[in-house]
Amino acid sequence: MISRRNFLKTAAVAPLVLSSRVRGQSTPGPNSQINVAVVGLGGRAQEIVATCLGIPELRVAAVCDCFAPRLNSSLKALADKDITCAGYLDYQEMLEKERLDGIMAITTTHARAWVSCLAMVAGLDVYIEKPMCLTIAEGREMVKLARHYKCVTQVGTQQRSMPLNNWASDLVKNGAIGKLKAAHVPDFISPLTWQPKPAEPLPDGGRADWWDVWLNQTPLLPYHSELHRGWAQWDAYDGGGISFGVTGWGTHSYDQLQRGLGTDLTGPVEITLEEEVQDRPACPDKTRQPGENETGAPYYGMVLNTTGPRARVSMRFANGTPVYFTFDGNNGPGLGAVFEGEDGIIEINRDRIYSTRQDLIADRSNPGPLSVPETQPHIENWLQCMKTREKCNADVEIGQRSTTLCYLINIVRKIGLVNKPLHWDPETEKFTDCDEANAFLARERRPAYELPTI
Numbered sequence: 001m002i003s004r005r006n007f008l009k010t011a012a013v014a015p016l017v018l019s020s021r022v023r024g025q026s027t028p029g030p031n032s033q034i035n036v037a038v039v040g041l042g043g044r045a046q047e048i049v050a051t052c053l054g055i056p057e058l059r060v061a062a063v064c065d066c067f068a069p070r071l072n073s074s075l076k077a078l079a080d081k082d083i084t085c086a087g088y089l090d091y092q093e094m095l096e097k098e099r100l101d102g103i104m105a106i107t108t109t110h111a112r113a114w115v116s117c118l119a120m121v122a123g124l125d126v127y128i129e130k131p132m133c134l135t136i137a138e139g140r141e142m143v144k145l146a147r148h149y150k151c152v153t154q155v156g157t158q159q160r161s162m163p164l165n166n167w168a169s170d171l172v173k174n175g176a177i178g179k180l181k182a183a184h185v186p187d188f189i190s191p192l193t194w195q196p197k198p199a200e201p202l203p204d205g206g207r208a209d210w211w212d213v214w215l216n217q218t219p220l221l222p223y224h225s226e227l228h229r230g231w232a233q234w235d236a237y238d239g240g241g242i243s244f245g246v247t248g249w250g251t252h253s254y255d256q257l258q259r260g261l262g263t264d265l266t267g268p269v270e271i272t273l274e275e276e277v278q279d280r281p282a283c284p285d286k287t288r289q290p291g292e293n294e295t296g297a298p299y300y301g302m303v304l305n306t307t308g309p310r311a312r313v314s315m316r317f318a319n320g321t322p323v324y325f326t327f328d329g330n331n332g333p334g335l336g337a338v339f340e341g342e343d344g345i346i347e348i349n350r351d352r353i354y355s356t357r358q359d360l361i362a363d364r365s366n367p368g369p370l371s372v373p374e375t376q377p378h379i380e381n382w383l384q385c386m387k388t389r390e391k392c393n394a395d396v397e398i399g400q401r402s403t404t405l406c407y408l409i410n411i412v413r414k415i416g417l418v419n420k421p422l423h424w425d426p427e428t429e430k431f432t433d434c435d436e437a438n439a440f441l442a443r444e445r446r447p448a449y450e451l452p453t454i
Contacts, residue, residue: 037062040107068206111216125152137442154382155399161378163367177341189308191235255402267426268315282329295349300330
């Protein structure tokens with residue numbers, strides 16, 4: 001068996017572990033079952049697995065988590081449904097032993113790129129939970145590897161596979177509300193910085209180095225339960241992965257923005273911090289009652305007590321369309337965007353839309369809301385593209401561009417230059433006039449957790 005250390009040394013230069021497709025077997029046929037492993041078994045993974053079990057052509061062949069209690073509870077939950085699959089504490093061991101077609105990377109954000117890229121090197125197709133990366137530079141490396149190894153990739157912004165969302169986005173792109181005057185999205189909360197705390201006893205994780213593996217690319221810190229359980233709120237591990245956080249809900253909202261603007265494969269050219277960053281509640285006015293047409297109303301109650309670093313930001317795209325990041329947590333589309341045109345407004349949220357142009361909404365072409373679990377069409381699109389080798393609805397390049405918006409917001413907030421436009425080159429993915437901001441595009445990775453190279 002290849003050791004973990006040797007695998008990591010050689011994975012950067014050659015795909016030692018080969019999927020069934022690379023081993024010489026044909027691409028899965030129209031009626032064949034596709035073998036997938038789920039890596040990272042937290043709460044989101046439980047939702048993903050539940051959806052997967054309702055898709056006959058998908059077989060959950062293995063599950064993996066470096067923390068034994070979480071792995072064991074997942075295996076038990078599957079066994080309770082009379083489903084038997086392999087369980088692994090070691091990701092490399094799983095790649096070596098299992099004959100897989102793809103993996104679903106539902107890990108912590110700081111481990112997601114590493115897990116995804118090793119799968120790409122192994123010739124596997126990858127479903128990547130959002131946000132797909134921890135930095136803009138890391139995301140670009142993921143795109144390069146996916147293209148080099150011809151991997152089918154799907155980033156978990158599932159609104160891309162909702163017919164209603166795509167239909168409404170196409171209305172905006174095709175000029176149904178006239179020339180766009182502006183777009184409006186929420187002012188999400190940025191992450192906090194972890195402050196060192198006295199070490200707590202390390203729980204039994206089933207393997208001696210589980211905490212090292214869990215920390216992945218980030219610095220080796222003493223164990224603390226608040227970090228282990230609350231990692232999404234700290235900037236070394238995510239970009240604001242909480243509800244109403246920049247990379248939590250923001251990834252969905254900004255991806256919807258990109259879809260409606262028709263800027264899937266590019267980005268803004270200018271970003272401006274409109275005010276000083278302060279710890280502010282997501283919902284400054286908790287007594288506000290939503291109007292009957294607000295698509296975000298189902299989500300407002302989830303973030304009434306959420307607080308964190310916020311500051312309004314604006315962006316401008318090359319076509320001149322300004323975007324304003326202003327909505328509070330109980331006002332506007334929490335997971336979507338509002339498009340303001342010369343001939344009306346269209347608000348697009350998760351499987352919900354509103355427009356001042358009711359004639360558009362009433363058109364017979366309106367596909368209506370989903371009748372299946374909200375992530376199912378997205379997973380099915382990934383499976384279909386695994387067979388056809390076409391690009392998915394939320395291909396890794398699309399995921400890179402929407403995730404970049406999240407990190408641009410966090411970066412301009414860190415720099416703190418109020419009312420000073422910073423200019424962004426979406427081709428080179430660098431600021432053209434702020435070296436201080438460019439310093440946040442990448443991070444040093446801990447040895448043994450570097451990304452593979454081509």
